[in-house]
Amino acid sequence: MQVTAMDIYRLLPQTNCEICGEASCMAFATKLSEKDTQLELCTELEDDQLEKLESLLAPAVRQITFGIGDKTATLGGDEVLYRYELTYYNQTPLVIDVSDNMDDTAFQDRVKSIEEAEFERTGEKLTLDAIALRNVSGSAEQFAEVAGKLKKSKLPLVLCSMDSEAMKAALEVVGDERPLIYAATENNLEDMANLAIQYECPITIFVNNDLEKMKELSRILRAKGIKDIVLDPSTFVGDGIGDTIDNFVMIRRLAVEENDEDFRFPIMGVPAITWLYENDDVQGGIKEATIAATLMNKYADILIVHGTNIWELIPMLTLRQSIYTDPRKPQAVDPGLYEFGEVDENSPVLLTTNFALTYYTVEGDLKSGKANCYLLVLDTEGRAVDVSIAGNQFNGKSVTDLIKDSKIEDKVKTRTLVVPGLAAPVSGEIEDESGWEVLVGPRDSSAVSDFLLKLKNKV
Numbered sequence: 001m002q003v004t005a006m007d008i009y010r011l012l013p014q015t016n017c018e019i020c021g022e023a024s025c026m027a028f029a030t031k032l033s034e035k036d037t038q039l040e041l042c043t044e045l046e047d048d049q050l051e052k053l054e055s056l057l058a059p060a061v062r063q064i065t066f067g068i069g070d071k072t073a074t075l076g077g078d079e080v081l082y083r084y085e086l087t088y089y090n091q092t093p094l095v096i097d098v099s100d101n102m103d104d105t106a107f108q109d110r111v112k113s114i115e116e117a118e119f120e121r122t123g124e125k126l127t128l129d130a131i132a133l134r135n136v137s138g139s140a141e142q143f144a145e146v147a148g149k150l151k152k153s154k155l156p157l158v159l160c161s162m163d164s165e166a167m168k169a170a171l172e173v174v175g176d177e178r179p180l181i182y183a184a185t186e187n188n189l190e191d192m193a194n195l196a197i198q199y200e201c202p203i204t205i206f207v208n209n210d211l212e213k214m215k216e217l218s219r220i221l222r223a224k225g226i227k228d229i230v231l232d233p234s235t236f237v238g239d240g241i242g243d244t245i246d247n248f249v250m251i252r253r254l255a256v257e258e259n260d261e262d263f264r265f266p267i268m269g270v271p272a273i274t275w276l277y278e279n280d281d282v283q284g285g286i287k288e289a290t291i292a293a294t295l296m297n298k299y300a301d302i303l304i305v306h307g308t309n310i311w312e313l314i315p316m317l318t319l320r321q322s323i324y325t326d327p328r329k330p331q332a333v334d335p336g337l338y339e340f341g342e343v344d345e346n347s348p349v350l351l352t353t354n355f356a357l358t359y360y361t362v363e364g365d366l367k368s369g370k371a372n373c374y375l376l377v378l379d380t381e382g383r384a385v386d387v388s389i390a391g392n393q394f395n396g397k398s399v400t401d402l403i404k405d406s407k408i409e410d411k412v413k414t415r416t417l418v419v420p421g422l423a424a425p426v427s428g429e430i431e432d433e434s435g436w437e438v439l440v441g442p443r444d445s446s447a448v449s450d451f452l453l454k455l456k457n458k459v
């Protein structure tokens with residue numbers, strides 16, 4: 001159940017002393033309920049109040065971090081089943097596997113490509129998050145030796161072996177970097193648990209499609225005092241994907257709706273399993289990306305993936321970016337005046353809104369079309385053109401204020417403004433308020449460069 005500001009307020013000292021930086025305890029409680037501040041900022045709490053608040057504020061799904069320093073990945077922390085009920089926290093780390101039997105050149109090349117993979121979308125650089133080292137060689141020494149090579153990597157590590165001796169050998173080398181242990185099973189539980197305790201590492205439980213067993217193993221680990229647990233109920237590809245989704249949904253429901261302590265942990269999906277059944281680079285990549293996207297939509301808090309082709313990674317990275325934007329806060333860019341290409345006093349002036357997706361689409365189209373123009377970006381509180389017209393953020397007065405505040409009239413001789421096609425309903429209003437002539441441009445910004453060219457030729 002979602003914790004309300006009032007639930008939190010009841011446990012605060014209610015003195016409104018302002019030490020936390022808020023004007024009142026209620027304001028602090030409101031921010032805490034929205035995860036916009038930290039409990040530690042209230043220094044006036046008695047021990048028992050602190051304990052109760054910590055328990056109350058613990059998310060339904062435990063937040064876990066592996067790695068150390070700048071080399072970390074964080075997963076879990078979610079409170080709700082559906083994103084629109086609040087938001088999702090900590091975007092799903094995408095972890096790419098490497099094997100301990102690769103030749104050194106191929107190994108170094110693959111690590112480099114994982115570290116350097118990057119795709120920019122709506123002003124954000126989308127990257128991969130961690131490396132999973134698989135003990136394919138079957139040798140504990142080799143596993144430990146290759147794990148040692150990854151100390152130089154800038155990404156945190158998941159150590160993958162069901163052999164506790166191999167895990168022990170690798171942890172002797174990289175245990176101080178707090179890798180995620182993968183995995184404890186029914187057969188190695190005791191030994192893996194001892195390693196997790198000794199090296200203070202988070203640990204993954206793997207069971208094969210059996211949530212009763214998962215619960216039993218989770219309870220044993222918790223009884224040993226292990227708090228950082230990740231759950232892998234098996235990823236099946238092909239017809240088995242239905243079982244995988246059922247298990248993921250069941251685990252998350254048990255955590256969020258039933259408050260079942262044994263399941264209040266992040267879930268791991270392993271789309272890399274695809275490659276056990278698929279050798280073709282293209283078919284395998286498409287299948288793996290599809291499974292990764294499906295699981296990400298159904299509560300996967302961390303994914304281990306094999307493919308590194310950018311065309312396979314882009315759908316995962318963009319879907320992740322979309323899922324993990326906060327639905328309460330529209331994505332926005334700074335409003336104001338932007339310049340594209342070579343501008344002078346004769347350059348055309350365009351208008352758009354500060355909704356990030358709109359802005360970056362327009363920006364991309366203007367750049368690729370090599371347009372030379374000014375772009376006025378209206379503060380619509382991150383809303384798109386049609387939505388902000390309906391919400392009255394995009395109107396004659398707001399556009400006129402932007403024209404004045406941006407001082408565009410000092411930069412250009414023209415008094416003609418090109419507005420988006422969807423802004424046609426307010427074009428007259430803008431003309432009346434601003435005194436500028438308004439030209440209604442295309443509805444799709446991909447046609448803007450052509451529109452500007454025609455405009456120039458007309459002049």
Ligand code: SF4
Nearest residue numbers: 016017018020025042
């Ligand atoms: S520091 Fe604590 S007691 Fe003081 S106003 Fe903030 S929440 Fe209230």
